[in-house]
Amino acid sequence: MRISILNIGDELLIGQVVNTNASKMSQMLTQAGMAVGSVFTIGDNAEDIRNYLHHCLNVSDAVLITGGLGPTKDDITKKTLCDFFGSELYENEEALENVRRIVAAHGRELTDINRLQAWVPRCCTMINNVLGTAPCMWFETDDHPSKVVVSLPGVPFEMINLMETEIVPRLKKHFEVGAIVNKNILLQGIGESFLSDLIEPWELALPQNIRLAYLPQPGLMKLRLTARGNDSAKLQSQINEAVTGLYPLAGQYIAGEDAESLPELVARTMAASGRTLATAESCTGGSIASKLTALAGASEYFRGGVVAYSNEVKECALGVSHETLVRHGAVSEETVREMAAGVRVRLGADYAVATTGVAGPGGGTPEKPVGTVWIAVASAAGVTTELLHLTGRRAQIVERTCNAVFAALLRLANSGK
Amino acid sequence: MRISILNIGDELLIGQVVNTNASKMSQMLTQAGMAVGSVFTIGDNAEDIRNYLHHCLNVSDAVLITGGLGPTKDDITKKTLCDFFGSELYENEEALENVRRIVAAHGRELTDINRLQAWVPRCCTMINNVLGTAPCMWFETDDHPSKVVVSLPGVPFEMINLMETEIVPRLKKHFEVGAIVNKNILLQGIGESFLSDLIEPWELALPQNIRLAYLPQPGLMKLRLTARGNDSAKLQSQINEAVTGLYPLAGQYIAGEDAESLPELVARTMAASGRTLATAESCTGGSIASKLTALAGASEYFRGGVVAYSNEVKECALGVSHETLVRHGAVSEETVREMAAGVRVRLGADYAVATTGVAGPGGGTPEKPVGTVWIAVASAAGVTTELLHLTGRRAQIVERTCNAVFAALLRLANSGK
Incomplete structure (x- = not known):
């Protein structure tokens, strides 16, 4: 089965908003065993909505629409869909109750404009959006088998919640999508082509019903195994067996399993061990801390x-010795070592990590060109350092450094030291 | 004139990569006075590329294509475009020279696969991509006036550089787009509907050739004025006059002009004054520092x-008194005040900012619900604090706090204190 995504909103066509909905929906659908054939982004324009909906229904089995469900005049998706399906709007009791509850939670009175949000076309199945006032709508065409059109709110967290709890399960049922089991493996410190050569024999020996995808990110490689079949339990054990076979070949690069990012693994590892962490960042400028604290519950271990950023702060706040900075420079093994050791003791943590390097575009020298980065991880057992030679622009160098640090920390924590 | 964007890449349809190219291109085109009518995202599939290129040429004057220009087998954009235009590939001398230079800069030998990158269709104008090995290609159709198809690399920084230096200027010339002048004004601390009421008389009095767009972000409102005409200098003075008129109405909310984000304004203000900054973050968890250091040159002032994150660190690293934390709690005016004052002195900076609050989803209490955030800015003249009651999820609360802090810092720095 093939799905089209239709994202509606003028704000997407002037570049004000990055269309993260398309990628998030594609990710969720792909992992549920459904393929996205194309994504269309159009403005709040009735003619375009009609034309592209027609087109999407021609080339796919289901069309997922986001956006244009607000209460203002320029939001016309609901009215346009209602006309498209030759239906009429009515006030849905359950939707109204939901609007009433949300408005009350904000301490406001229910207005006529709020109330309009509860009107939906008679021909659709209203799916309650517990996180927002715009109801989700499920339409089916008269085709045999019937095609599906779903209208979702454009607000990302409302859309994601509806997809997870309602739309993906309903689509799987409607289109009788078989069982599917996914497994993510995160690897660090190895490039795509080198990894691909390394694990080729393993990949070739994978069962026919298991597919492997390479999902590279800056400084991180995500491998996704997808098993399809009828019996989830059987698929799960097939996947587990496959993953076991990967370790002898690439185990040294594997940072962990079943996560989307390394900070997730760090949080999980720290929570399991009850240990705490402190960070000392120069070239990453707070990115390591902000990535860790972006996940709820970070205060448990962080x-x-x-x-x-300045040498004076390395001295006064971390206790790096003036002599070290003068003799070896800020970007040096000696400095990063003292940074990690210093922050660990001063902030009273079990583990510490540190970074210092040249993120660019300026600041490079022949001896320490842009991309030269020292990282360190520390525990009571001592400090381990690593020199990275990274390529890319400033943002990528920072991103790659963060991932190298998370991976080094995971290795240290998993070693029990 | 109307432009379609066609983003090609399987990685976009499985949700591995967020399509930031579409929004960046839309932004650049909109600001240059050209309108994007629709964005199509499709896989690396020759039939889809042909079909949607046909369609885009039907509904628009120009089609900008990204992606599918790599040297591997699944990248088929160049071959497909060559066939589409009934042309043949040849080795372009200038493109080959560029590939040779880039390969040499990476210390590698030129391979046959590298060399393939320099082949382009005879019917196109090759536009050199100085940042990468995939050349940009400019095609014109036989229509009168001719339509334009541009094939750009999918790597964001390569695409952006080509758009800026080559494609936008060429499109403006080809389609005789008139003069256009944009002006951004950043406001903080006021919501869209309240602002819209406040400045309505000013907006209604704007000259006919000046358009106003509201571009809200979490905790930040960007107003964009766009003036169209024939004479850039005249448009510039028209815009300046319009902006002058905005200050009497909304001046207290204006954080600055001519920037895309508040950290840009902070960097500019600090550079102009030669002053330095230090940060003390609890609920923002490093986001303020990482946003400031994401811009090159931050080491000049930061x-x-x-x-x-923990109370112990507030005490030991910032000098917040134990009594303050016990008596008033971590989320309190007293704590944020001592955090700002402490970090300013300890890190030896002219200015300091501090945050402490409940970012959620957990940690809220009836007295201090999720979204309760104290911020502070400090200088030699003293410390100013502000209490925020923010809505949204964790990421939005952090984002809104950062913007409130940047705006408060700009107010302080601009006041000369």
Whole structure:
């Protein structure tokens, strides 16, 4: 089965908003065993909505629409869909109750404009959007087998919640999508082509019903195994067996399993061990701390960190010795070692990580060109350092450094030291 | 004139990569006075490329294509375009020279596969991509006036550089797009509907050739004025006059002009004054520091910061008194005040900012619900605090806090204190 996504909103066509909905929906659908054939982004324009909906229904089995469900005049998706399906709007009791509850939670009175949100076309199945006032709508065509059109709110967290709890399960049922089991494996410190050569024999020996995808990110390789069949339990054990076979070949690069990012693995590892962490960042400028604290619950293990951008801060806040900085420079093994050791003791954490390097575009020298980065991880057992030679622009160098640090920390924590 | 964007790449349809190219291109084209009518995202599939290119040429004057220009087998955009235009590939001398230079800069030998990158269709104008090995290609159709098809690399920084230096200027010339002048004004601390009421008389009095767009972001409102005409200098003075008229109405909310984000304004203000900054972050967890250091040159003014997630770190690294934390709690005016004052002195900076609050989803209490955030800005003249009651999820609360802090810092720095 093939799905089209239709994202509606003028704000998408002037570049004000990045269309993260398309990628998130594609990700969820792909992992549920459904393929996205194309994504269309159009403005809040009735003629375009009609034309592209027609087109999408011609080339796919289901069309997922986002956006244009607000209460203002320029939001016309609901009315246009109602006309498209030759239906009429009515006030849905359950939707109204939901609007009433949300408005009350904000301490406001229900207005006529709020109330309009509860009107939906008679021909659709209203699916309650518990996180927002715009109801989700499920339409089916008269084709045999019938095609599906779903209208979702454009607000990302409302859309994601509806997709997870309602739309993906309903689509799987409607289109009788078989069982599917996914498994993510995160690897660090190895490039795509080298990894691909390394694990080729393993990949060739995978069962026919298991597919492997390479999903590279800056400084991180995500491998996704997808098993299809009828019996989830059987697929799960097939996948587990496959993953076991990967370790002898690439185990040294594997940072963990069943996560979308390394900070997730860090959080899980720290929670399991009850240990705490502190950070000392120079070239990453707070990115390590902000990535860790972006996940709820970070306060359980993350004590804090120092962003030591200037040498004076490296000295006064981390205790790096003046002599070290003068003799070896800020970007040096000696400095990163003292940064990690210093922040660990000063912030009273079990583990510490540190970074110092040249993120560019300026600041490079022949001896330490842009991309030269020292990282360190520390525990009571001592400090381990690593020199990275990274390519890319400033943002990528920072991203790659963060991932190298997370991976080094995971290795240290998993070693029990 | 109307433009279609066609983003090609299987990685976009499985949700591995967020399509930031579409929004960046839309932004650049909109600001240059050209309108994007629709964006199509499709896989690396020759039939889809042909079909949607046909369709785009039917509904628009120009089609900008990204992606599918790599040297591997699944990248088929160049071959498909060559066939579409009934042309043949040849080795372009200038493109080959560029490939040779880039390969040499990476210390590698030129391979046959590298060399393939320099082959382009005879019927196109090759536009050199100085940042990468895939040349940009400019095609014109036989229509009168001729339509334009441009094939750009999918790597964001290569695409952006080509758009800026080559494609936008060429499109403006080809389609005789008139003069256009844009002006951004960043406002903070006011919502869209309240602002819209406040400045309505000003907006209604704007000259006919000036358009106003509201571009809200979490905790930040960007107003964009766009003037169209024939004479850039005249448009510039028209815009300046319009902006002058905005200050009496909304001046207290204006954080600055001519920037895309508040960190840009902070960097500019700090550079102009030669002053330095330090940060003390609790609920923002390093986001303030990482947003400031994401811009090259931050080391000129940013001394560093402390991410004080735990109370112990607030005490030991910032000097917040134990009594303050016990009596008033971590989320309190007293704590944020001591955090800002402490980090300013300890890190030896002219200015300091601090945050402490409940970012959620957990940690809220009836007295201090999720979204309760204290911020502070400090200088030699003293510390100013502000209490925020923010809505949204964790990421939005952090984002809104950052913008409130940047705006408060700009107010302080601009006041000369």
